[in-house]
Amino acid sequence: MSALDVDVAIVGGGFGGSFLALVLRRAGLRVALIDRGRHPRFVIGESSTPIANLVLKDLCCEYDLPNVAPLAKYGTWQARHPQLVSGIKRGFSYFHHETGQPFVADAEHSTELLVAASSSDQHSDTHWLRQDVDAFLFREVGAAGADCFEDCEVGEIESVGQVFNLPLKHGQVENLPHELRTRFVVDGSGEGQFLAKRLKIEDRTHELRTNSRTVFAHFADVTRWKCCLESHGIDTAEHPFDCDHAALHHVFAGGWMWQLRFNDETVSAGFVQDLNRGERPNLSAAAEWESWLRRFPAISEQFANARVVRPEGGLRSTGRLQRKLARAAGGWWAMLPNTAGFIDALHSTGIAHTLCGIERLARILIRSLGRDDLESQLREYERCVRAEVEMIDLLVSGCFAAMGDFQRFATATMLYFTAATSYERARLASVGEFRPAFLLADDEQWLAVVRRMCDRLREACSIEQFEKEMSEAIRPFDVVGLCDPAARNMYRHSAMPEN
Ligand SMILES: Cc1cc2nc3c(=O)[nH]c(=O)nc-3n(C[C@H](O)[C@H](O)[C@H](O)COP(=O)(O)OP(=O)(O)OC[C@H]3O[C@@H](n4cnc5c(N)ncnc54)[C@H](O)[C@@H]3O)c2cc1C
Incomplete structure (x- = not known):
């Protein structure tokens, strides 16, 4: 049985785990990246923001990642990696709906809100087709010289002094290491909750104000909302950008819907239900989707010809989306933000928050791994992640309370x-x-x-x-x-x- 010695083992090879692995590898650390799944695979959570792109650009500049840097803007992404599906996101657009009523607008835009984030398509933020982006980043990590394992489960962690042994159980491939020996463990497993389960970390989700769930999929043949508006004689001339080139929100009492349009003309769409105002319906995902469409005639019109194209199994429905753990880091481990806490898709905070966490954690590990100040630095990291989760919860739950x-x-x-x-x-x-x-x-x-x-x-x-x-x-x-x-x-x- 072979063992592999590394400085940092990262469990979870989504975009977050992969990005951190790339950065640490470029800084000269020995890194192993392990995912229990296999790329490419469907993931939800696709809309980036100016903060996400600023941090992405800075990380690529600081750690010399020229192949990843073009992802920071729509124009450079198209020029360098057109095969990775993305979408133009010029800002945030919101439209108010009343149950059973057509959408109505007025000259004061009292049922519309558009907030620009980028000033041109070239410099625009993007929607990421995550299965493409995550697979690309995972490959980049391998190319940078890290050890990457897919279809691999990690067993119980055993500590031997300052070293932590992680047993690996591979799927089909043979002749791979059966154990990692590492000085540090990063948990980027998100809802997989790898470390929370092993370290029995207390769940504090009940402290969060936001309480929501969703039913979602990717669709083809969704009519552009701008076309729907114009077909009903609603003037869009004052919109500061094309409302479909955005994180488009339909908002109503008790919830909201997201729509993110990719440049292959598929659309990520999901209804989000406020569980503070109603119970989860006892319906299949498909029946629930139809019941939402029946409530909102204008959205129903948009989806009249739509069909689900991803994920393979069709529409997915979830329970409560939120999570919050009592801890985000310890002396020899740390969680990426999306593992330590998650609130909701509203405000598209996930990618940006993850990148901010990567930036902070990378600096700590590069400078302090093996030094006395590591623990105090990690305490500061934990404090920061927890404050950020609280801030997002306040900003999101406030908006939920005002829906309708x-x-x-x-x-x-x-x-x-x-x-x-x-x-x-x-x-x-x-x-x-x-x-x-x-x-x-x-x-x-x-x-x-x-x-x-x-x-x-x-x-x-x-x-x-x-x-x-x-x-x-x-x-x-x-x-x-x-x-x-x-x-x-x-x-x-x-x-x-x-x-
Ligand atoms: C409904 C919804 C909508 C969202 N919309 C947006 C949005 O529009 N914009 C935005 O910025 N953010 C959004 N987010 C948040 C976004 O999805 C996350 O911030 C992002 O996925 C974090 O990436 P990550 O790589 O850290 O984690 P993840 O994408 O969760 O990746 C975790 C990885 O860990 C692996 N894994 C899990 N358990 C184990 C294990 N035990 N061992 C090994 N591997 C394991 C999984 O296979 C996966 O590859 C949304 C989230 C949800 C739930």
Whole structure:
């Protein structure tokens, strides 16, 4: 039986585990990457953001990853890796629906909200067809000289002094190492919860405010929403970007729907149900999907000819999406953000949060592995990840509480857009290492504003009063002119400057 000695073993070869493996390998560490699945495989969670792309670009620059760097923008991605399916994401678009009613719009855009994130298609953010991107990154890790194992299960961890033994059980391939000996373990297994199960880490999901679930798939032949609007005589001339080249949200009382359009004209779509306002229906995924479409005639029209193309088994339905663990790191281990906690697809925080975690954890491991300050650095990493999960939970749950009242919802999203645009601008202007937490989660003053406004949201104050208070509350942090009545819900200047 052969054993393999490495510095870091990463369990979970999704994009997060693979990206960290690439970075650590480029810094000269010996790395093993293990996934229990086999690429390419279907994964949900596809919409990137300006923060995700800023961090991706910086990581590729700092660790010299020229083959991955083009993924930071739609234009360079198309030029370098056109075979990896992606989509243009110029921003976030939201449309309000009433049960049983057609979609209606007015000159004030009181049922629409569009917030630009990028100023041109070339410089645009992207939707990632994850099965393509994850497989590509996993191959890059192998090419960089790390040991990669697919179709491989890791057994119980055994510690021998400062070394940790991980038994490997391979699927079909023979003559592979049956044990890893490592100095450090990273858990990038997401909902697989590799370390939480082995270290019996307490589950703190009950502390989260957000409580949601979803039914989703990828579809072909979904009519573009812009075409639906125009076919009903609704003017889209004031939209700052094509509303389908976006993370498109249909919002209603009790939930919302995402639509992400890829350049192969397939669409990732899912209905998200707020479990704080209703029980999971006792229906098959297909029957549930049809029941959502029956509720919203305009969305039903969009999906009149649609058919599921991915995943192979058809529509998937989930239980509660959220998770939060009591710990995110210890003396010889750490979890990537998506393993330590996850909130919801709303605001597309997952990819950006994962990349921020990779940036921070990579610095710690490269500088401190084998040194006395490793433990204190990991405590700081844990504190930061936990603060970020709390911030995302506040921003997302506030929006859920406002769904059904679109003006209140649109005002509530301003907290997220303030945090995101403020982080982006500060990062763009910074020189040297950028340290603040994702979405300003470690800024006490900002946290107090978000907590206060999320409480106000749930109190019976008038919309005029709420808008006024929100505008005043975000002002010290707002760098792009949000909560502007003159914008009439069409925000063009929020787009990140081209860089
Ligand atoms: C419904 C939904 C919608 C989302 N939408 C968005 C979005 O639009 N934008 C966004 O930014 N984020 C979104 N997210 C979040 C996004 O999916 C995650 O942030 C992202 O997948 C994190 O990547 P990862 O590689 O860290 O983890 P994952 O993608 O979860 O990968 C984990 C990997 O670990 C492997 N694994 C699991 N257990 C084990 C084990 N025991 N041993 C070995 N390997 C194991 C799995 O096979 C998998 O390959 C969404 C999430 C959900 C649930």
